Amino acid sequence: MPKILVIEDDISFCKLLEKFLIKNQYEVSVAFSASEARSAIKNESFDLILTDLRLPDSDGIVLMSEIKNAHPEIPVILMTGYSDVNTAVKAIKNGAADYISKPFNPDEVLLVITNALKTSQIEEEHEAPVKQKKSVKKTASTENEFVKGISVASKKLLDHIQLVSPTDMSVLIIGESGTGKEIIAKSIHQQSQRKNNNFIAVDCGAIPKELAASEFFGHLKGSFTGAISDKMGYFEAANGGTLFLDEIGNLSYENQIQLLRALQERKIKPVGSNKEINVDIRIITATNEDLREAVKNGDFREDLYHRINEFSILSPSLKDRDEDLMVFADYFLEKANQQLNKDVIGFSPEVVSIFQNYSWPGNLRELQNCVKRATLLTQGDFIESDVLPIEFFQSQKQAGFSGSFSLSDNEKEAIIQALNRTQNNKSEAAKLLKITRKTLYNKLKQYNID
Numbered sequence: 149m150p151k152i153l154v155i156e157d158d159i160s161f162c163k164l165l166e167k168f169l170i171k172n173q174y175e176v177s178v179a180f181s182a183s184e185a186r187s188a189i190k191n192e193s194f195d196l197i198l199t200d201l202r203l204p205d206s207d208g209i210v211l212m213s214e215i216k217n218a219h220p221e222i223p224v225i226l227m228t229g230y231s232d233v234n235t236a237v238k239a240i241k242n243g244a245a246d247y248i249s250k251p252f253n254p255d256e257v258l259l260v261i262t263n264a265l266k267t268s269q270i271e272e273e274h275e276a277p278v279k280q281k282k283s284v285k286k287t288a289s290t291e292n293e294f295v296k297g298i299s300v301a302s303k304k305l306l307d308h309i310q311l312v313s314p315t316d317m318s319v320l321i322i323g324e325s326g327t328g329k330e331i332i333a334k335s336i337h338q339q340s341q342r343k344n345n346n347f348i349a350v351d352c353g354a355i356p357k358e359l360a361a362s363e364f365f366g367h368l369k370g371s372f373t374g375a376i377s378d379k380m381g382y383f384e385a386a387n388g389g390t391l392f393l394d395e396i397g398n399l400s401y402e403n404q405i406q407l408l409r410a411l412q413e414r415k416i417k418p419v420g421s422n423k424e425i426n427v428d429i430r431i432i433t434a435t436n437e438d439l440r441e442a443v444k445n446g447d448f449r450e451d452l453y454h455r456i457n458e459f460s461i462l463s464p465s466l467k468d469r470d471e472d473l474m475v476f477a478d479y480f481l482e483k484a485n486q487q488l489n490k491d492v493i494g495f496s497p498e499v500v501s502i503f504q505n506y507s508w509p510g511n512l513r514e515l516q517n518c519v520k521r522a523t524l525l526t527q528g529d530f531i532e533s534d535v536l537p538i539e540f541f542q543s544q545k546q547a548g549f550s551g552s553f554s555l556s557d558n559e560k561e562a563i564i565q566a567l568n569r570t571q572n573n574k575s576e577a578a579k580l581l582k583i584t585r586k587t588l589y590n591k592l593k594q595y596n597i598d
């Protein structure tokens with residue numbers, strides 16, 4: 149019977165989850181804080197850990213990094229609130245097996261757990277003959293693989309990554325959301341001399357201004373209300389390795405000053421402590437806004453800008469790397485097949501052409517999500533157009549903007565497409581359009597559609 153550790157400070161929710169998992173044939177231990185979890189992990193062995201993202205005495209991501217360093221073989225699943233999803237996505241890149249956002253339904257929990265256990269079992273089987281090499285990164289899955297691409301923009305990107313990786317220069321990665329800035333940062337880390345130490349990714353946009361100092365530099369127990377035990381900050385967690393600060397432009401002015409000081413002095417002082425700690429980290433930052441403009445407007449400190457921008461790398465938008473589109477689509481299909489246990493072979497010519505004519509405002513992230521969803525829905529060997537979301541069938545002018553259903557020109561066309569794709573099944577068409585059946589009937593009347 150697989151054994152699960154549930155780390156969750158909401159006691160009643162924790163108990164409910166415990167009961168549910170036991171009923172579904174799992175052995176369960178619970179911990180209400182990070183310190184309880186640490187001692188449980190020391191004393192017992194677990195097949196899987198399910199942890200809340202926000203714990204009273206630690207951040208779930210820092211705790212997860214600790215667990216992954218000591219026990220890389222145990223899959224860790226993060227439980228997040230809806231608004232934490234961005235952070236959770238980042239956590240996956242730091243080694244979490246998966247995340248699940250609350251409130252979740254029971255089937256979803258079971259599915260995520262079964263998948264994570266299955267993946268770790270497959271990895272173990274692959275690694276079995278070379279057990280002594282356990283700390284070596286897994287190669288059996290496509291997880292975290294950096295796909296190189298074949299376009300001119302990709303070649304330039306690769307050249308820059310290769311040039312800057314072995315140095316200790318601070319790198320600023322600039323590009324639209326979803327273009328792969330984080331994976332570029334990770335690739336730089338993996339090709340650097342720091343690769344055997346931690347890569348810690350932090351979403352600066354997700355940290356409240358008042359908590360930033362404690363998140364970055366840690367705190368001592370009792371240093372402020374709510375600091376119920378000592379906490380290690382991101383700088384210390386990344387010591388010897390790389391600290392990746394995403395959405396750096398979102399830091400408040402005060403936090404920018406604190407960050408600048410730490411970067412200049414390479415020393416940090418946890419909140420409430422008098423002792424300085426030396427830190428040896430490489431800084432990589434990312435932004436999807438024009439920081440030079442922010443400097444001009446007085447929103448971003450010029451001295452900090454120069455410090456983080458010893459070298460800048462442009463992460464190209466998907467629309468500027470046409471030749472890469474299907475390279476990535478194939479890679480995401482392979483990844484989706486692995487994650488979903490499917491065996492879809494490829495894309496129909498119609499889908500390839502639809503993909504090539506779409507503007508991909510959400511870049512590689514949107515492509516990945518679209519392929520994963522389509523893979524799940526596909527029953528045959530190839531992904532066909534009927535499993536693509538409605539955005540792809542709206543006029544190109546609309547597609548890539550909001551995909552807004554409320555624009556009436558677009559609306560009529562979208563309804564007709566939806567009806568065609570569902571062989572006139574009104575319930576299915578309404579589902580596809582994400583409106584109620586009643587609204588659909590009203591709209592059919594409004595546009596005189598039979």
Ligand SMILES: Nc1ncnc2c1ncn2[C@@H]1O[C@H](COP(=O)(O)OP(=O)(O)OP(=O)(O)O)[C@@H](O)[C@H]1O
Nearest residue numbers: 293294295324325326327328329330331512513516
């Ligand atoms: N070169 C690549 N190889 C493989 N996967 C990639 C590559 N580039 C991007 N991806 C995938 O695309 C998705 C988006 O990438 P990522 O999160 O790095 O983008 P981002 O620019 O950091 O986004 P944001 O600005 O919103 O944080 C991720 O799932 C990532 O794994």
